[in-house]
């Protein structure tokens with residue numbers, strides 16, 4: 001026989017690594033759905049009228065090797081100097097075990113927000129540690145697990161004070177300490193304007209407590225002053241005002257806490273607890289408050305509850321405050337926050353413990369004292385007299401010279417006014433750093449680290465204890481914390497274990513290659529306010545990414561400032577608001593929003609002062625165009641905007657979208673298209689071309705940034721050219737429009753993920769991904785439609801990239817709830833689909849393009865088996881309460897106990913899909929949410945409360 005040599009092509013990223021089903025599998029799946037080719041399916045699904053004419057094309061996709069090489073070159077254009085700029089961002093040493101086992105570990109970074117508590121016990125515990133750490137250090141009763149950045153946390157605190165203030169001056173003014181960081185003041189001003197709040201920025205000595213509903217003070221101040229605010233806070237309280245303290249978390253290891261001064265709210269950043277500066281983010285901001293105000297606090301709060309066996313279990317507490325339930329009446333629009341970074345900061349506290357944290361704080365302070373003494377001895381005037389880690393030096397006409405001399409020595413100092421230089425030291429400051437700073441001032445001097453001088457003010461010294469819980473008192477062996485992190489990770493289901501079919505959330509592959517550049521020092525170690533010529537790599541990346549996102553969306557400009565989808569909505573609506581105002585139409589304040597919209601939409605509209613007018617859906621789940629038109633006409637004079645999602649939150653490409661946009665425009669409104677569903681559009685249709693004026697993209701959905709267990713995220717907005725001048729600006733860039741985030745580019749150190757994805761896929765690859773996302777969803781719909789019924793489809797019978805399974809009949813006929821289905825899926829090793837949104841009692845499934853056919857089938861098999869179990873309940877073949885659905889999830893505890901159930905242990909623990917020996921075991925039985933809210937505990941419970949099963 002003749003030997004025939006076949007040429008093999010290496011599997012590339014775009015065609016095979018990112019996209020789940022193989023070509024053979026796709027053919028099988030198309031057959032099940034009833035189509036010959038993928039393009040036939042797409043033609044029958046995406047309406048002709050909205051199809052993109054020109055294919056996406058910016059040259060061939062890169063290989064993984066080429067992409068990393070290219071990115072390394074671009075990253076190399078960033079110059080990594082030692083930044084002593086301070087202003088809320090500091091050098092920090094990420095402990096290596098935390099870098100490797102958390103930040104670089106898919107078990108942590110690919111997890112979803114812990115809405116399903118049974119499969120989230122690990123990250124819930126880490127986040128509870130975070131809350132305990134924040135409560136302890138700030139001296140407050142309760143903390144949340146996390147806000148987006150320090151500046152937005154300050155703005156949230158102002159809004160919270162505004163809602164909660166009982167002072168007569170309500171609706172009057174909010175006082176802002178002029179020693180707050182510049183970006184904090186700017187973000188507060190942005191947030192205040194649409195709410196009609198006057199912002200008074202002044203020295204705390206000038207505070208008139210009767211004239212404001214609240215005040216924020218910075219501690220220590222941005223130029224280093226440490227002031228005890230007890231008297232100001234008391235004066236505010238006498239006038240029923242609310243006091244907010246923005247505190248540096250590390251300084252609190254040595255300084256009296258905000259709680260001890262009487263503060264009502266404390267906010268700040270936990271960046272310097274081991275999270276790299278990353279040119280501005282992501283980092284976790286914290287907020288803590290008093291027991292009295294806890295229900296007014298925004299953001300996610302972890303609480304302690306019990307499971308059905310009465311064992312301790314964690315879950316999200318007080319969810320009724322949040323946007324997904326309260327919509328425009330919510331405390332804020334915060335959805336995605338900074339969970340992964342909060343976990344890192346909490347582990348930093350677990351790793352160092354109170355003594356270690358105190359040692360770091362003392363060392364930072366002593367270094368600053370020595371630096372100041374050296375400057376003073378050489379005749380420089382140093383302010384303030386007492387400080388923690390920040391000093392300001394008067395240099396007269398030498399400002400430029402000193403700053404340049406510092407840069408020549410590899411150090412960035414802060415420009416303060418025209419004659420001063422600011423210096424903030426940190427954990428990473430070395431003897432050589434201090435000597436180089438002196439050198440920049442023309443001082444030749446050796447640093448003597450045996451000099452242990454303290455210059456902290458007596459009136460602000462901390463005497464109270466912190467981090468007293470045993471979790472912060474491990475024995476410091478690395479073996480112990482490594483195993484602790486591993487144990488917590490093992491309790492959770494993340495994408496590294498199974499698909500997470502969460503409708504709207506797009507839990508697709510977060511490829512390892514995309515994550516590699518994130519921890520390069522060239523991206524990690526830049527201060528957001530370093531000189532621009534040191535950040536050329538960042539600027540080149542952002543420019544290229546923006547250019548490609550414009551091509552993808554059909555918009556003309558992108559702002560990378562919003563650091564979550566909800567912040568993108570807020571930024572986009574502000575842009576619309578600015579546009580109307582610039583045209584003399586500032587009175588426009590009505591926003592039409594379909595009732596099926598994501599909760600962040602109405603919550604964001606409320607933040608810009610818009611009145612939400614709901615629009616109903618027709619019987620097919622589409623926007624009722626007649627209702628939409630009637631409401632647009634009724635509010636024509638005041639119509640500011642509509643907010644729609646496309647394809648709809650019902651998972652359907654509505655063919656009326658252009659009509660809806662036209663109606664809005666006819667009545668003078670602007671169209672906001674929520675871009676969370678871009679995964680169904682990239683390469684096939686463009687929001688900027690079908691009538692949208694502005695959209696946000698969730699880079700942590702469509703563009704592969706991992707969810708991190710509830711953040712980080714990026715929510716850049718795209719706008720048409722008429723809105724470009726009204727995009728958010730930043731004090732560092734001197735724009736007239738205010739900022740919405742602390743840093744000019746939000747959380748730029750995670751942008752390499754999205755950029756890598758786009759480079760690796762190329763235009764054709766991205767388009768193919770969209771098509772396969774639609775294929776996968778239609779395959780699941782085809783396999784499950786007879787068992788469950790698909791709630792909404794298009795006129796052609798198709799779904800977009802997700803579909804709603806109707807589980808309501810199971811409840812009506814057999815009392816099997818959507819919760820029962822979700823928890824039973826845990827026994828098969830799956831995270832449940834999105835529950836009860838956008839339609840109560842249903843499940844919304846989004847498989848994404850990254851899931852291979854085997855995994856889709858495993859999911860469908862599990863769902864079909866659950867349907868059969870529900871039928872047994874409906875038919876009366878099994879007890880309506882004591883059955884595998886109601887008792888789910890099953891744990892090892894169930895197995896070893898007495899077994900008096902009308903079904904077998906085998907059926908309980910090994911339903912279809914459960915993977916036998918590789919089965920995921922839920923660490924707890926079903927969690928009782930109501931109990932947790934009735935008995936609210938939001939800090940680590942005492943060790944005696946832990947059962948002896950070995951749970952930490």
Ligand SMILES: *Cc1c(COP(=O)(O)O)cnc(C)c1O
Nearest residue numbers: 335336504564565566598676713
């Ligand atoms: C996820 C999502 C949002 C909010 O995005 P976050 O980043 O969580 O703030 C808004 N709208 C829709 C439809 C979404 O799915």
